[in-house]
Amino acid sequence: MNNHIAVDIGASSGRLVLGRLVDGSLKLEELHRFRNGFSEQGGSCYWDIDALLQEILTGLHQAKLAGIHECTLGIDTWAVDYVLLDSEGKRISEVYAYRDRRTDGVMEEVGRLLPPEKVYAKTGIQQLSFNTLYQLYVHDRKELEAADQILLVPDYLYYRLSGRKMNEVTNASTTQLLNLAARDFDAELLEFLGLRREKFAPLTEPGEELGFITQELRVKHDLPECRLICVATHDTASAVLGAPVPEGRSSAYISSGTWSLLGVELDQPINDCRAMAANYTNEWGAYGTYRFLKNIMGLWLIQEVRRLDGSRHSFAELAEQAGACEGFRSLIPCNHPRFLNPDDMIREIRQACLESGQPVPQTPGELARCIFDSLALSYHTYLAELEGLTGRSIDMLQIVGGGANNELLCQLTADVTRREVLAGPSESTALGNLAVQMIGTGGLTGIQEARRVIARSVPVKSYLPRAVPGLETLLARWEQLQTAGN
DSSP states (O other), X not given: OXXXXXXXXXSSEEEXXXXXEETTEEEEEEEEEEEOOOEEETTEEEEOHHHHHHHHHHHHHHHHHTTOOEEEEEEEBOSSOEEEEOTTSOBOSOEEXXXXXXXXXXXXXXXXXXXXHHHHHHHOOOOOTTOHHHHHHHSOHHHHHHOSEEEEHHHHHHHHHHSOOOEEHHHHGGGTOEETTTTEEXXXXXXXXXXXXXXXXXXXXXXXXXXEOOHHHHXXXXXXEEEEEOOOOBHHHHHHHTOXXXXXXXXXXXXXXXXXXXXXXXXXXXXXXXHHHTTOEEEEOGGGOEEEEEEEOTTHHHHHHHHHTTTOSOHHHXXXXXXXXXXXXXXXXXXXXXXTSOSOHHHHHHHHHHHTTOOOOOSHHHHHHHHHHHHHHHHHHHHHHHHHHHTOOOOEEEEESGGGGOHHHHHHHHHHHTSEEEEOOTTHHHHHHHHHHHHHTTSSSSHHHHHHHHHTTSOOEEEOOOOOTTHHHHHHHHHHHHHHHO
16 A cells, blocks of 8 residues: 555644655655644633534545545644543543643642652653643543543544544653653652543554444545544654755754754663753653754734734745844744743843843844744854753754745754755655554554655755854843743
């Protein structure tokens, strides 16, 4: 079989992508694209999980109309958010979005009851206010007691298609509930939450076959015969798999989308006190690896600016306008909690600049330039941390995902970090999803071959660093701003 479909759903959009191996190259075709986003109801933020399932079915029906009668299928989405099922497998409640403010202050509250150092030593997962640990801590107790199973979002979508319940490891690790040593949910953390291990389905590794889409769905929606394969369901895990790192180079990756995830792939976790102090995470990867990385606020900042501006300009137009503005005029500490989900991102950025005595960006171009400059400087800061924590000297950054298309941001990153930047593939998440499917069905022998195939299948652009006048002064100013922002 040479028809493989990746369902790739991010925080702002989703798509179904067909992948085929043709003459040693991986050919992609987008079958269906749709919007995604959380909505506010009664003061809380929720995902429309039923709409996402319907979009998958719509895309598969379109695949059938295009002549695809048999295929494999893999699903990846964002992390940490979950679905509660009752004993009949029905959803108990709406699905909270991780940007919901119900967890404000909860991380600190839990930290007073459960030493953060102990949790990090067990799990290796960074302290983020929206981690599943904190979401479950504040979830309605009656709903949790009524829950027979707790599935993460991609696990739930697989379940609705196949009837099989599982917790895939790359996404499950982000819950801050998996024990690195035991390779399972941590008994003490579950006891702290008042949850039994049986409420979570068995852990499943990428590459495992999950059966076929149910006959009922196939007939009702006129779908192809789809063999479901468990891929790396955390989109960042799939994106890293789809990054064709050049052999012989000491490199780090930035998976650039709504979030920017900067890190390296390791065979062993780093969960010592230094890594904890720097707030780096050890998310489980496919094939026994770990993604040692830093979460950076990412393109969410510009997505919100564009939305609040009425979407009058495309992202490419905003980048072009930013390029015409004075560089490094106004900067913001991107990872400050104030930018996680403010009522008005434009107002929040302007207020942050005002408070720090900087010029206040007014136009869309000035706002975009502020964001891109600040992201590039964030990459500089965290890359230096990464080198110190891993003991690696990194000579190249590979930017994958949607941010790889932003030429201004890629060049700024090369300039500020003083390293070559390889931009691409922008489709790394779908490529990594497809790679696991092809490995699982024998079309590829393993991840190394998959990455070689990806490298010759997609274009990658090199950005060499250019001189930045007064760079050392700029970096000193940036560090002062970061310190004040924290």
